Amino acid sequence: MAATIITNIKLLVNTRTENKLLRGAELADLPVIPNAYLIIENGIIAEYGEMKNLPWADEKKDTIIDAAGQMVLPTWVDSHTHIVFAASREEEFVDKLKGLSYAEIAARGGGILNSAQKLSEASEAELLKSALGRIHEIMQLGTGAVEIKSGYGLDVPNELKMLRVIKQLKAISPIPVKATFLGAHTYPQRYKDNHEDYLDCLIDDMLPAIAAEGLADYIDVFCETGFFSPRDT
Amino acid sequence: MKYGLKPKIHANQLSLSGGVQAGVALGALSVDHLETMDDVSIATLAMSHTIGTMLPTAAYFLRMNYPPARRMIDEGCILALASDYNPGSSPSGNMNQVVSMACIQMKMLPEEAINAATINGAYAMGLEDEVGSITVGKKANLIITKPIPSLAYLPYAFGSNMIDKVLIGGEVV
Structure with a gap:
């Protein structure tokens, strides 16, 4: 041989x-x-x-x-990434240089919600192409396996869109890929004052759909003060 | 949990959120970030089988304190390193930089950082039977460095590209 x-x-x-x-x-x-x-x-x-x-x-x-x-x-194993995203956010980077805090940017609908808005406007094919490009980029830098989280969708169709992109990446990526469902990344704008309903949406709507399509290997929660509490988690 | 999805939890990035304790109580595979740790959260993690995954390039980009890696190692925690590659808080997926930063800013030894970014990272995504070490039967996913004087040169020479070739499944990419 x-x-x-x-x-x-x-x-x-x-x-x-x-x-x-x-x-x-x-x-x-x-x-x-x-x-x-x-x-x-x-x-x-x-x-x-x-x-x-x-x-x-x-x-x-x-x-x-x-x-x-x-x-x-052995190649690096990158067990925590969010490489399915629609657009970079260097404008927020500059805002931060000018003195705005992470929390202030989040309060203005920036941060994760900015990524969610842009992701909702992007097609599955566009997201797949850019994420595959990032996989090839990190392979050149020595990464030989990668975990990818959802969490820029924050509603049923867009979380499923992200997870379907990750599922396609699993099939075509030269390196192993694992998928983590991070619906609880932040509260979407329309649930800003009604957190319980978003938790219900995660549990009653998103999780069964994800399980039915076998779209995730792991589940993640952004457990932070002002985001999701230990009890929510 | 009822759908068979094992938790990996974002915890203790911005505050003493109780995320580590919540993750450990849920039997999480990993709790990730750990920039803000107190005695109780370190002790809880050390007593558990949950992996603490540290993301130093995110702490760097957000100008936060780095996770207390030395204390967590001394207390007996299981630690991994990852990039957190994302557009908001770590727009870099360069694991060489992650390993360098773990040594330079968190005082991990080169051996510790390399293990945390390979074998322990593989466990943190359930791929320990496929990748993460030079072991017969695992994928031939390999880094061949440029000529270097010692292993410590890799994290020391941060910013230099010390990779000559990367093999994925035995093929040069």
Whole structure:
């Protein structure tokens, strides 16, 4: 079988025979192999070890990457993003530079509500194209898996639109994608004075629709003073 | 919860919101942000199986305090790092920068930051069997660095692109 073999790796980083979730002091334990090789078959890590133990390679058949002086790490895992969005918000960035606070911008209908307004005007195809562009951008920066949250929809059709975009990304993205439903990101304008009704909408309308289409892996709540309380959560 | 969706909760970004305690009580996979932590929320997280996910580029962009990573490590919390890539508070998905900032501003060791951004991050999105470490059977999603003198050079040389190639599923992208 044709393989890709990375040779002469100065340091192969985070080599683990077993998975382990690292707590406290364990976080500083990063296993490495100096002067290593790594063999890839069918897109999967097939074997690795010290260079002196490198098995015979067929240079005609196999792809060899000589990594002399270079290190090899697992790609970054980005477990918290909101990369399905319709527009950047550098105008608010400038407002903040001029002295407005996050809360003041939110009170003016900026912030998340600004993203919600722009998202409601964007098509599923437009959102898919821009989010896929961001996935390719972060891949170039070394990210090899990404979690994406909804939360700029804030009503049934637009939350479903966001989650359907994420579902399409799962199918076409070269890197694994996980979807998190964040309907409780902020209160939409029309529920500004009636928070209970929005919570009812989340629970009675959005969640069953999301579950029916299998659109989410996780659920998130923006649990902050002035947003959603621990009790709401 | 009744739809089988495990919680991942935004908690303690802007205030002592009780979000960490609420997340832990719900058995959340992760509680995320953690810029504003007191003794009780740190102790609660440390006693739990919930992952604390820190988002230093968001704290940077919003000019907030950084999460107290050193204290949380010393108290025995499980920590991960992520980018929070979004248009309002972290318009960057650069995890190299996240790892650098965790070291420079939060005094995490390079080894700690790399683990938090790889294997613990994989657990924080239920992908520990596919990615997050150099392990036989996992996806060949790999970073090949440029020639560098040491591992610590990666977070140290913030702002320099130290990546030569990225392989996704064994293919150079």
